[in-house]
Amino acid sequence: xxxxxxxxxxxxxxxxxxxxxxxxNEHELPWGVNRRRVVTINDGVPGEKSISVSCMHCSDAPCMxxxxxxxxxxxxxxxxxxxxxxxxxxxxxxFACPFGAPQFPNGPAAFGARxxxxxxxxxxxGPEENGSKEEFEKYGRNRISEGKLPACAxxxxxxxxxxxxxxxxxxIFRDRALRRGKAGDAAWGWTTAYGKPEQGAPAPAAKExxx
Amino acid sequence: MKKALFLMFTAGxxxxxxxxxxxxxxxxxxxxxxxxxxxxxxxxxxxxDKAAWEAALASRNQNQNEYxxxx
Numbered sequence: 106x107x108x109x110x111x112x113x114x115x116x117x118x119x120x121x122x123x124x125x126x127x128x129x130n131e132h133e134l135p136w137g138v139n140r141r142r143v144v145t146i147n148d149g150v151p152g153e154k155s156i157s158v159s160c161m162h163c164s165d166a167p168c169m170x171x172x173x174x175x176x177x178x179x180x181x182x183x184x185x186x187x188x189x190x191x192x193x194x195x196x197x198x199x200f201a202c203p204f205g206a207p208q209f210p211n212g213p214a215a216f217g218a219r220x221x222x223x224x225x226x227x228x229x230x231g232p233e234e235n236g237s238k239e240e241f242e243k244y245g246r247n248r249i250s251e252g253k254l255p256a257c258a259x260x261x262x263x264x265x266x267x268x269x270x271x272x273x274x275x276x277i278f279r280d281r282a283l284r285r286g287k288a289g290d291a292a293w294g295w296t297t298a299y300g301k302p303e304q305g306a307p308a309p310a311a312k313e314x315x316x
Numbered sequence: 317m318k319k320a321l322f323l324m325f326t327a328g329x330x331x332x333x334x335x336x337x338x339x340x341x342x343x344x345x346x347x348x349x350x351x352x353x354x355x356x357x358x359x360x361x362x363x364x365d366k367a368a369w370e371a372a373l374a375s376r377n378q379n380q381n382e383y384x385x386x387x
Binding site for chain 2: 172175176177178180181182186188190191229230231232233234235236247249250251252253254258259264267268269270273274277280281284
C-alpha cells in the first residue's frame with residue numbers, strides 16, 4: 106500500500122462545500138471545528154478557482170516536528186494522526202502547518218483553554234480500537250478500516266477531490282487532464298453543457314438554413 | 317599568602333562565567349510515546365485479512381475515475 110494522499114482538481118471544484126458538509130456530518134464535529142474548507146482564489150472574478158483544503162498528510166510533516174509532547178505519529182499508509190490523550194492544546198502545530206489544518210474546539214483562546222487539537226484523520230480514526238465508541242468520540246469515524254475512502258472525496262459531486270493511493274489518484278488525474286485538454290471552453294464537457302460550436306464548424310443557424 | 321588566596325578566589329569567581337557554550341538550541345526529532353494504534357485491517361470488518369482490505373480500497377480508488385464508468 107502506497108502513501109495516502111488528497112488531490113484537488115481546481116478545474117472541477119465548483120465550491121459547493123459538499124466535502125466540508127460531508128466531513129462535519131461524518132465525524133459529528135462540534136461548532137467551530139472545520140477539518141476541511143474550500144478556499145477560493147479571485148472570488149467573484151470570472152475564472153475564479155476553488156480548492157478543498159484540509160490536512161495534506163505531509164511526508165515530512167512540520168506539526169510532527171514542533172509538537173512538544175510528540176503526540177503525532179504516521180501510519181503505514183502515510184496518514185498523519187495524533188493522540189488526543191497527549192495533546193496539551195499548545196497550538197504549535199497550528200502555527201507550523203502551512204494549510205491551517207489543526208483546529209481547536211474553543212477557538213483562539215488562551216493557552217490551556219483552547220482544548221485538544223482536532224484535524225483531518227483521512228477518516229482513519231486514531232490510537233483507539235478500530236470502530237470503537239472511544240475512537241468515534243475522539244477522532245471521528247474510521248472509514249478506512251471499513252475499506253472505504255474519506256467521506257469528503259467519496260461525496261464530491263464533480264470528483265474534483267480525489268483521495269487514496271498517491272500513484273492511483275495521480276494516474277486518474279493525469280488521464281483526466283489529458284482527455285479534457287485545455288481549460289475554459291476547451292474543457293471536457295463544455296460543449297455539452299453550453300452548446301458552443303467547435304472551431305471551424307458551421308453555426309447552428311447556418312445548419313438550419315441548409316436543411 | 318592572604319593576598320594570593322584572595323586573588324585566586326576572585327579569579328575563580330570572576331572566570332566562572334567565561335565558559336563557552338553553544339547558544340543555539342539543537343532540535344531533535346521526537347518519537348511518538350503514546351498508545352499504539354491498530355492497523356486498519358485488524359479487527360472489525362476485515363478481521364486481519366490485509367489482502368481483502370487492500371482489494372476493497374483499490375476498488376474504491378478506481379471508482380473515482382468516471383472515465384472508466386462512462387466511456
